[in-house]
Amino acid sequence: MQTLLKVMPYFWTSYFLGVSAVYMMLNVVAIQSIWRYMRDHSLDSLPRPPSGFEPPVSILIPAFNEQAHIEMTVRSSLGLDYPEYEVIVINDGSTDGTLEVLKTAFSLMAVPETTRVRLPTMPVHAIYRSTTHPNVRVLDKERRGK
DSSP states (O other), X not given: OHHHHHHHHHHHHHHHHHHXXXXXXXXXXXXXXXXXXXXXXXXXXXXXXXXXXXXXXXXEEEESSOTTTHHHHHHHHHTXXXXXXXXXXXXXXXXXXXXXXXXXXXXXXXXOOOOOOOSOOOOEEEEEEESSOTTEEEEEEOOOOO
């Protein structure tokens, strides 16, 4: 019993020193693994924020009898993370309330704009601009189809 009491402090001391040494080795291995991972995996593959030099784009949304979904479609297009873009909805002679939904949802106002005809199209009734979203335009024209 006396011998056991004399040996116990040495046992616990060596046990805790061994456990601490193992934890220290695990930390060294983890740091080396993290360093190797960071060296091999560059940040170039991650998406970058817009630089400001991207060209402006126009998103064309053709609409024919899309009363139920047109507002959600335009709103999702407005949620883009892009520096400069415009959303142009082409109302192709809808017979339902597509144009009225757009007028109500985006506070459209008819604007006098001249259009240069480069391709043969059906006559344009009106061009609308949104008073709440300056990058939304609606072109209302007669039905032509695809």
